[in-house]
Amino acid sequence: MEKELKVSKIRNGTVIDHIDAGRALHVLNILGLNGSEGLTIAVVMNVPSSKLGRKDIVKIEGVELRQDQVSKIALIAPSATINIIKDYEVAEKVKVRVPPVIEGLLKCANPNCITNQPREPVKPRFIVRSLRPLRMFCSFCGVELSQEDVIQQLTKGG
Amino acid sequence: MFADKDVLTITDFSREALERLFEETDVILNALTSGKKLDALNGYIMATAFFEPSTRTKMSFQTAMLRLGGACVDLPPEEISSRAKGESLADTIRMLDSYADVIVIRHRLEGAAKFAAEIAEHPVINGGDGTRDHPTQTMIDLYTIKRAHGSIDGLTVGVLGDLKYGRAARSFILGLSIFKPKKIYLISPPQLSCRPEVLHFLEEKGICYEEASTVTKVLPELDVLYVTRIQRERFPDPVEYEKVRGSYVVNELLLKSAKENLAVLHPLPRVDELAYSLDQTSHAWYFKQAYFGVPVRMALLKLILKG
Numbered sequence: 004m005e006k007e008l009k010v011s012k013i014r015n016g017t018v019i020d021h022i023d024a025g026r027a028l029h030v031l032n033i034l035g036l037n038g039s040e041g042l043t044i045a046v047v048m049n050v051p052s053s054k055l056g057r058k059d060i061v062k063i064e065g066v067e068l069r070q071d072q073v074s075k076i077a078l079i080a081p082s083a084t085i086n087i088i089k090d091y092e093v094a095e096k097v098k099v100r101v102p103p104v105i106e107g108l109l110k111c112a113n114p115n116c117i118t119n120q121p122r123e124p125v126k127p128r129f130i131v132r133s134l135r136p137l138r139m140f141c142s143f144c145g146v147e148l149s150q151e152d153v154i155q156q157l158t159k160g161g
Numbered sequence: 162m163f164a165d166k167d168v169l170t171i172t173d174f175s176r177e178a179l180e181r182l183f184e185e186t187d188v189i190l191n192a193l194t195s196g197k198k199l200d201a202l203n204g205y206i207m208a209t210a211f212f213e214p215s216t217r218t219k220m221s222f223q224t225a226m227l228r229l230g231g232a233c234v235d236l237p238p239e240e241i242s243s244r245a246k247g248e249s250l251a252d253t254i255r256m257l258d259s260y261a262d263v264i265v266i267r268h269r270l271e272g273a274a275k276f277a278a279e280i281a282e283h284p285v286i287n288g289g290d291g292t293r294d295h296p297t298q299t300m301i302d303l304y305t306i307k308r309a310h311g312s313i314d315g316l317t318v319g320v321l322g323d324l325k326y327g328r329a330a331r332s333f334i335l336g337l338s339i340f341k342p343k344k345i346y347l348i349s350p351p352q353l354s355c356r357p358e359v360l361h362f363l364e365e366k367g368i369c370y371e372e373a374s375t376v377t378k379v380l381p382e383l384d385v386l387y388v389t390r391i392q393r394e395r396f397p398d399p400v401e402y403e404k405v406r407g408s409y410v411v412n413e414l415l416l417k418s419a420k421e422n423l424a425v426l427h428p429l430p431r432v433d434e435l436a437y438s439l440d441q442t443s444h445a446w447y448f449k450q451a452y453f454g455v456p457v458r459m460a461l462l463k464l465i466l467k468g
């Protein structure tokens with residue numbers, strides 16, 4: 004925890020803690036941030052954590068997350084906690100949650116799946132079988148979506 | 162157990178449900194063989210929507226419905242081609258749902274039957290989708306084994322052929338796991354071996370299985386050999402196909418080492434993977450299996466529509 008303290012506190016904004024080690028940049032990518040926005044961002048990677056062994060932390064000055072962003076972060080960092088900071092104090096602390104059924108956020112990896120047909124009024128839907136490792140299956144065709152697929156989909160174009 | 166239920170994948174059914182289906186099939190078979198006319202589904206209509214060509218499955222469903230006094234409507238080929246011009250599967254299913262009491266669908270796309278079931282108010286039966294599910298074929302296969310051996314438990318079963326893309330084989334393997342077979346041999350060329358998710362499923366269910374690349378060695382152990390076709394199209398290189406096909410032909414010579422009561426099954430149609438010389442032997446259960454297609458589907462339709 005000492006290393007964490009070396010990063011200065013933010014006044015107003017968001018601290019995302021307990022990110023799986025090595026995935027902080029994916030989190031920034033999901034949030035659409037690359038540094039060019041001029042926001043103050045602190046990224047701390049691979050610090051010791053009693054829960055995860057090692058973890059990453061992201062602090063962003065002046066930004067609050069939208070619900071869809073929180074849902075996406077949950078899929079790559081299922082243990083993450085999101086702290087909303089107001090005037091240097093934690094105003095609110097939320098633990099992300101991976102819902103048992105994920106609808107609409109991800110695409111099925113199977114090109115022959117009915118959910119990949121542009122004309123059909125159907126939202127892709129996945130049933131989460133386990134969190135660590137993240138395992139989920141398409142509710143329509145049964146094909147598994149791996150953690151790598153999920154990261155790739157959520158961070159594409161970043 | 163069945164009333165108003167969709168039939169999408171075989172693993173949606175419990176052992177008890179399948180045993181109930183087999184009991185009902187026995188009753189129907191007895192009635193059929195004694196020439197009794199049945200009319201349990203008089204006044205009911207079944208719609209068939211086959212977006213992929215199929216003669217056997219479609220005719221077998223239609224015969225089953227008619228033999229129970231019900232009626233059939235079929236989505237004509239023109240309608241299927243008009244769909245290619247723009248109508249969605251969703252709209253087609255809504256239309257059929259307004260006409261019929263039950264819908265049977267076959268589709269090239271995976272998950273199409275499940276999607277149809279979510280749209281339709283009436284029960285939907287999957288007549289085969291993509292490379293994954295063919296639950297009614299599996300019900301027929303399991304019923305055939307039960308007739309051949311009295312039980313599915315304790316048997317050693319070989320599944321031969323295209324285990325990767327063949328939906329009948331995949332569905333059959335999953336179906337076996339609902340019972341307690343002694344062992345399943347998964348016999349295929351390496352390029353067409355069983356998908357990891359199916360293997361995981363067997364492991365989770367505690368089913369003993371082994372993958373094999375030839376049938377010769379395991380044959381003497383088998384009580385059931387389920388043969389499926391290896392399609393030429395699965396091989397990018399025709400030379401590769403010619404090399405493997407010979408090793409997956411089941412003929413009398415091969416069966417010399419078989420147990421006396423080995424039952425050979427095949428979902429049909431066959432090409433040359435199953436020699437005609439087997440037809441006269443006691444191993445040939447595939448014609449009976451085809452014959453059971455109608456009574457098993459009769460039992461299923463009756464249980465779904467009448468409970």
Ligand SMILES: [Zn+2]
Pocket residue numbers: 111112113116117118141142143144145146272
């Ligand atoms: Zn899918």
